[in-house]
Amino acid sequence: MFTGIIEALGEIVHTEKDGSNIHFDIRTKLAQELKVDQSIAHDGVCLTVVKTDGNNFRVTAIDETLGKTNLSSWTKGRKVNLERCMPANGRFDGHIVQGHVDQVGTVVSIEEKDGSWVFGLSYDPEVGNITVEKGSITINGTSLTCFNSKAGSFSVAIIPYTYAHTNFHQLKVGDNVNLEFDILGKYMQRILKGYSS
Structure with missing residues (x-):
């Protein structure tokens, strides 16, 4: 669950097509705090961290996600809004956000x-x-x-x-x-x- 309060901007530094999926490598100051299998909202889309490397991390978008969001148009250099999941003892500064784009x-x-x-x-x-x-x-x-x-x-x-x-x-x-x-x-x-x- 998210709240819609953006923590940081990330920059797409690499995209890689893999069958019907696309891998996105993103540079951000948050990367060093992330771990594999963590959920992060990217422009409102909940994606799972699959790799971390210094100031970069990688997520993968599947065909279903690419078809219902604007992720298929993402290219190198694009800035992306990032938010980590809300901690259980956190404040609801925004509203209930699922990370599921309609x-x-x-x-x-x-x-x-x-x-x-x-x-x-x-x-x-x-x-x-x-x-x-x-x-x-x-x-x-x-x-x-x-x-x-x-x-x-x-x-x-x-x-x-x-x-x-x-x-x-x-x-x-x-x-x-x-x-x-x-x-x-x-x-x-x-x-x-x-x-x-």
Whole structure:
């Protein structure tokens, strides 16, 4: 379990195709604290550490993950938001984040507002996910609050600290981002809609 509070940025230093999988080698100050078999959220995607080497570590994304996230577009030099699992005695500074991306969204607008930024995002509402006004959303692993919430679109405001210490400062209009919708909202929607046969 994660909280959506980003601990550090990592940089992809190598990618390697292996059948339908891709190995990612990532450089970060956190690497020396990691161990093999540990779960880390990478832009909101929970992946398992399979190797550590000094300031680098390796994770592997399988075809299922590559098909449902933006990881297939990751290349050398990309900055990635990193968060380790929440310790049992930790604080919930963000919200409940599973590290399971629901779908990919698209940045449709970026507006600077006196030192903060407003990002407009769109997503395919036919997948069945929803946002609510002032509800929680995870974008590239970052816990944020929605506003201008509509079917298929919403906005978030980014403060200077978050902008500088996550990969939001690298995003451009048209970029794809990983979205994990609020787990409580997903349960409520399932209760109300039931299962389709």
